[in-house]
Amino acid sequence: MKSVIGLLLLIGVAAQAAEMGTVVRAVELKQKPFIDAPKVMDLQEKTTVEIVLRQEAWVQVKSKDGKTGWIKMLSLRFGSGQAAAGDQVGGLLGAVSVFNTGSSGNTTTGGVKGLTEEQIRNATTNSKELAKMEANAVSSDDAAKFAKAGKLSPGKVEYLPPKS
Amino acid sequence: MKPEFFLRAYGRPILHAAALGALLFGGGCANQGGGMSGGMGALTIENITKIATIGQKAMESQHEVTEAEEVQMGAGIASHLLGAAPLVADAEMQRYVNRVGRWLASQTERANLKWHFGVIDDADINAFTTPGGYVLITKGLFYKLRNESELAGVLAHEIAHVVQRHHLKAISKNSGKEALGGLLQLLADNRGNYDSQRIANALKGASEVFIRGLDKEDEFEADRMGVVIAARAGYTPYGLVGVLQTLAATGSNAPTLALMTKTHPLPSARLDMLEAAMGDKLDNLDKRVSDVPRFAKFRK
Numbered sequence: 001m002k003s004v005i006g007l008l009l010l011i012g013v014a015a016q017a018a019e020m021g022t023v024v025r026a027v028e029l030k031q032k033p034f035i036d037a038p039k040v041m042d043l044q045e046k047t048t049v050e051i052v053l054r055q056e057a058w059v060q061v062k063s064k065d066g067k068t069g070w071i072k073m074l075s076l077r078f079g080s081g082q083a084a085a086g087d088q089v090g091g092l093l094g095a096v097s098v099f100n101t102g103s104s105g106n107t108t109t110g111g112v113k114g115l116t117e118e119q120i121r122n123a124t125t126n127s128k129e130l131a132k133m134e135a136n137a138v139s140s141d142d143a144a145k146f147a148k149a150g151k152l153s154p155g156k157v158e159y160l161p162p163k164s
Numbered sequence: 165m166k167p168e169f170f171l172r173a174y175g176r177p178i179l180h181a182a183a184l185g186a187l188l189f190g191g192g193c194a195n196q197g198g199g200m201s202g203g204m205g206a207l208t209i210e211n212i213t214k215i216a217t218i219g220q221k222a223m224e225s226q227h228e229v230t231e232a233e234e235v236q237m238g239a240g241i242a243s244h245l246l247g248a249a250p251l252v253a254d255a256e257m258q259r260y261v262n263r264v265g266r267w268l269a270s271q272t273e274r275a276n277l278k279w280h281f282g283v284i285d286d287a288d289i290n291a292f293t294t295p296g297g298y299v300l301i302t303k304g305l306f307y308k309l310r311n312e313s314e315l316a317g318v319l320a321h322e323i324a325h326v327v328q329r330h331h332l333k334a335i336s337k338n339s340g341k342e343a344l345g346g347l348l349q350l351l352a353d354n355r356g357n358y359d360s361q362r363i364a365n366a367l368k369g370a371s372e373v374f375i376r377g378l379d380k381e382d383e384f385e386a387d388r389m390g391v392v393i394a395a396r397a398g399y400t401p402y403g404l405v406g407v408l409q410t411l412a413a414t415g416s417n418a419p420t421l422a423l424m425t426k427t428h429p430l431p432s433a434r435l436d437m438l439e440a441a442m443g444d445k446l447d448n449l450d451k452r453v454s455d456v457p458r459f460a461k462f463r464k
Contacts, residue, residue: 019413035444054310056400056454057447073405074439077432078412116288116423117375119248125358125367129246130239133282133298136251136258140275143266150312150456152398154271155449160388160441 019051021061021076029069033058040069049076229348231296234332235278236351237370238296242280243358244367245300245374249286252303257283257462264312265299265319271396272327281319288420289411292374293322295332304420307464308410311455316397317404321390328389330382334373343369377427384429384437391442400452401442408435 023043030037033055041063043049049061049071058070138146147154229237251258258281265281277297284292286302293299299322309315325331336344347366354360358367377383387408391401412431414421428434 021409021413054402054406054454056402056452057444073402073409074435074442076409077435078409116248116286116290117426120245120371120374121368123244123248123368123371125240125243125364126247126250127243127357127359129250130243130358132251133242133246133280134239136255136262136282137278137280138259138262138266140266140270143263143270146263147267147398150398150453150458151451152267152453152456153451154396154398157392157395157446157449159392160445162384162388162437163440 020048021051021059021078023047023049023071024075024077027071027075029061029063029067029071031069033060033070037070040067043071051076229332229344231277233348233352234329235296236355237332237335237348238294238298240347240351240358240363240367241294241370242298242300244364244371245292245294246282246284249284249302252283252285254283254462260458260462261301261306261315261319264315265323268316268320268393268397269297269323271393272323274327277326279323288423289414289418290424291318291322293325293331295326295329295335297326299323299326306462308407308414309459310406310410311403312459313394313399313403313452313454314407315403315459316394316399317390317402317407320393320397321386321404323393324386324389325378325382328382328385330378330386331373334376334378334382335370338372338376339369374427375423380429384434387434387438388441391438391446395446395449395452398451398453400454401446401449403454405435405438408438 023045026045027043029040029043031040032038043063047063049063051059052062052068053060054073055070057073059073059076060068060070061076062068261283262279262281266279269275269277269279274297279297279299281299282301283303283306284300287304288302289305289308291299291301291305299319301318301322305318306315309318339347343366347363347370350363350366351358354363357363387404390404394403395401408431411421411424412435416425416430429437
């Protein structure tokens with residue numbers, strides 16, 4: 001029994017140390033984060049990879065045999081709600097299929113009622129904190145200066161329909 | 165199609181009837197600004213009674229809450245949430261989050277609202293938004309973020325809820341029109357005093373929305389809008405994607421995600437929906453920012 005707990009702890013630690021993901025479909029591992037970059041190798045559907053670096057739409061990953069390259073960020077999945085994903089994708093247990101394609105009815109399945117839920121129910125209003133929050137507000141001009149300092153340049157982008 | 169809320173500064177009881185009058189008798193399209201007042205001439209006591217019975221369906225789909233009322237209610241609910249968990253006592257962090265949030269909000273259709281943002285002292289991973297532009301994220305969530313564009317992704321998702329008035333819609337649906345009207349009346353009568361027992365009780369009812377959650381479709385819509393709002397503000401639209409991947413990797417059984425899991429679609433489902441909507445559409449935007457060095461100062 002003790003050793004089982006020990007193993008579980010070990011898995012937990014291993015999963016924390018490196019972030020792992022599972023490839024959602026067969027994709028090419030690219031040398032660079034571009035669609036037309038040369039291919040390093042093919043990654044089969046459900047291959048587990050280690051996340052190295054994130055860069056906008058792309059993620060640098062390392063395959064099990066140590067090859068590094070880039071895939072699209074949205075080609076990766078990290079778990080379903082069936083079990084803690086960190087327990088599944090750590091490699092020690094193998095890559096269990098962890099896909100959930102958005103089937104309905106799962107929204108309110110969380111069984112454990114967190115402390116926060118009770119805290120919300122039992123709360124009483126706190127006007128002093130509200131006043132603080134309101135005092136923290138900044139003007140749109142202030143925010144624009146802040147954006148400029150961060151080299152953020154605004155642009156026109158249309159909202160997306162549900163399916164592109 | 166956006167939800168239909170009418171922001172008008174009329175008195176409420178007359179307003180309901182007037183809006184329905186316009187819908188049922190005036191023939192005016194309520195989407196077009198001038199339609200509603202045009203219907204008022206058709207109103208008699210008899211008609212109002214008729215409307216009250218046959219117009220129930222229309223009533224349920226129409227929410228005539230003024231912006232001032234929405235903000236007042238939102239402030240009250242924020243006060244209730246802050247009673248559950250106060251702000252993190254770090255003025256610099258609070259100002260930072262307000263600046264990121266305000267900049268994002270400036271890129272939306274409700275840029276002129278007085279927006280408020282805050283980080284609350286709660287180790288769970290979650291975010292709460294109230295009507296009228298009060299956005300709270302937990303420090304548990306803040307400390308999970310990798311960079312400023314992920315913070316922007318979270319805030320933009322919450323801002324989208326306010327732009328679409330998702331919580332107002334849900335509160336109205338949960339509590340019923342009568343209770344919502346009662347709450348608004350109470351707030352109007354006790355301007356600025358959210359601590360009276362009656363108001364506190366009414367706000368408690370409205371705050372149930374954070375335990376029940378929103379309609380799943382509203383969450384998916386807020387994700388789709390959130391990535392665009394972030395992109396409009398100059399951030400990579402993939403910040404929110406990174407956060408959802410973090411949540412998925414954390415696992416929905418994690419105690420820190422209990423309430424989030426109960427009230428939101430699973431992160432994997434949200435990623436599927438985002439992928440379907442985004443495709444490659446937002447991949448070739450010019451000069452999008454993933455991080456700004458100032459973010460590092462607030463990491464744990």
